[in-house]
Amino acid sequence: MSLTPILLAPMEGLLDHDLRDALTRAGGLSRCVSEFIRITDQLLPPRVFLRIVPELAQGSRTAAGVPVRPQLLGSDPVCLADNAARLAELGAEGVDLNFGCPAKIVNRHRGGAILLDEPELLQRIVQAVRDAVPAGVPVSAKMRLGNLDDALAIDCAQALVAGGAQELVVHGRTKVQGYRPPAWWDAIGRIRQALPATVPVVANGEIWTVEDALRCRAESACDALMLGRGMVADPGLALALRAHDAVAADGPGCTVDWPTVLGLLLHYADVVATRVAPRHQAGRVKQWLHYLRRRHPQAQALYEQVRTIADPRQLRTSLELAKAHICLPLA
Structure with missing residues (x-):
């Protein structure tokens, strides 16, 4: 079908x-x-x-x-x-x-x-x-x-x-x-x-x-x-x-959770780094993160952490730390 x-x-x-x-x-x-x-x-x-x-x-x-x-x-x-x-x-x-x-x-x-x-x-x-x-x-x-x-x-x-x-x-x-x-x-x-x-x-x-x-x-x-x-x-x-x-229709289905979205955001940052001038890279990534706040509360918290960061390498490090944090095992 x-x-x-x-x-x-x-x-x-x-x-x-x-x-x-x-x-x-x-x-x-x-x-x-x-x-x-x-x-x-x-x-x-x-x-x-x-x-x-x-x-x-x-x-x-x-x-x-x-x-x-x-x-x-x-x-x-x-x-x-x-x-x-x-x-x-x-x-x-x-x-x-x-x-x-x-x-x-x-x-x-x-x-x-x-x-x-x-x-x-x-x-x-x-x-x-x-x-x-x-x-x-x-x-x-x-x-x-x-x-x-x-x-x-x-x-x-x-x-x-x-x-x-x-x-x-x-x-x-x-x-x-x-x-x-x-x-x-x-x-x-x-x-x-x-x-x-x-x-x-x-x-x-x-x-x-x-x-x-x-x-x-x-x-x-x-x-x-x-x-x-x-x-x-x-x-x-x-x-x-x-x-x-x-x-x-009695079929299977799934949605996309925040860890997956964060992984996509990291992938996006990597692609942007290969195609966009360094001075614009952080802005492009934060532009998408700004939109993500509407759906994901975690994006709001992350945006507050990184919104003043202009260095793309520092921004990527912050995204990686955010992903590592959600992947930590529960105590």
């Missing part, structure tokens, strides 16, 4: 190759989408794609074997198509298109959610990309409910599908709503209802717990989910949702 898709969201400035590597080791994820690759007016060289999506060099998969789909962002159909074709040549698992980024600098340059005011352009972009890549390379898109409001949400979704998008991820907020709660899962449901049943729709936004995931499924009528900040805060979230589904 095939598993219900659980995708890992792109998160610019946080969820890069290194964190994808750590989170996919935790288990439960079906596929990742890379942080966006900005396309303006040129065909990017392979080295740029490989820098942002190093997984392309290993079959478009993380070390844990989870597929990674590169995401393109831009507004020029021809240029996006050319770059999508290059991604296909590099062995990309598929091509995803970003129509959801709410960042002001991105929107000012006609990228991301600002394009949700132009359904016709959305269709032309997807059609150009679909025509540019081999039939066996999936093309998907991610959108929000709209730019200033959700008046064109269904029009945009239908335009993306008409252009050839084979899967649609919908973040349940408009651009102006940013990331403020709540996410309007019922609005995703209206989009689901307006599209052919054969087109997968993936619900995204404000899913922090298994209970959130179940309510999102019910309100959106989407079985497939995309996890972002919730997965960063709780690396066991996808696996816990799998466990719930497995129990419901």
Whole structure:
């Protein structure tokens, strides 16, 4: 029996190759989408794609074997198509298109959610990309409910599908709503209802717990989910949702405990040390630890211990001591 898709969201400035590597080791994820690759007016060289999506060099998969789909962002159909074709040549698992980024600098340059005011352009972009890549390379898109409001949400979704998008991820907020709660899962449901049943729709936004995931499924009528900040805060979230589904189907299940999460954090620190300038390494590790505080009380205590540490070697020593402490036998 095939598993219900659980995708890992792109998160610019946080969820890069290194964190994808750590989170996919935790288990439960079906596929990742890379942080966006900005396309303006040129065909990017392979080295740029490989820098942002190093997984392309290993079959478009993380070390844990989870597929990674590169995401393109831009507004020029021809240029996006050319770059999508290059991604296909590099062995990309598929091509995803970003129509959801709410960042002001991105929107000012006609990228991301600002394009949700132009359904016709959305269709032309997807059609150009679909025509540019081999039939066996999936093309998907991610959108929000709209730019200033959700008046064109269904029009945009239908335009993306008409252009050839084979899967649609919908973040349940408009651009102006940013990331403020709540996410309007019922609005995703209206989009689901307006599209052919054969087109997968993936619900995204404000899913922090298994209970959130179940309510999102019910309100959106989407079985497939995309996890972002919730997965960063709780690396066991996808696996816990799998466990719930497995129990419901009389199958086995498991979750991820704090010692395992701490081990993933140490692994992440090691990977960051090989790819990030020393002056930024401690900050990157503490950034993830900051998110982990939401789910793990132990992370709060550890964060208080290390939050002023800037030396990456000293930080790693503190993480190792924390792991050694929880591994000590009881007296």
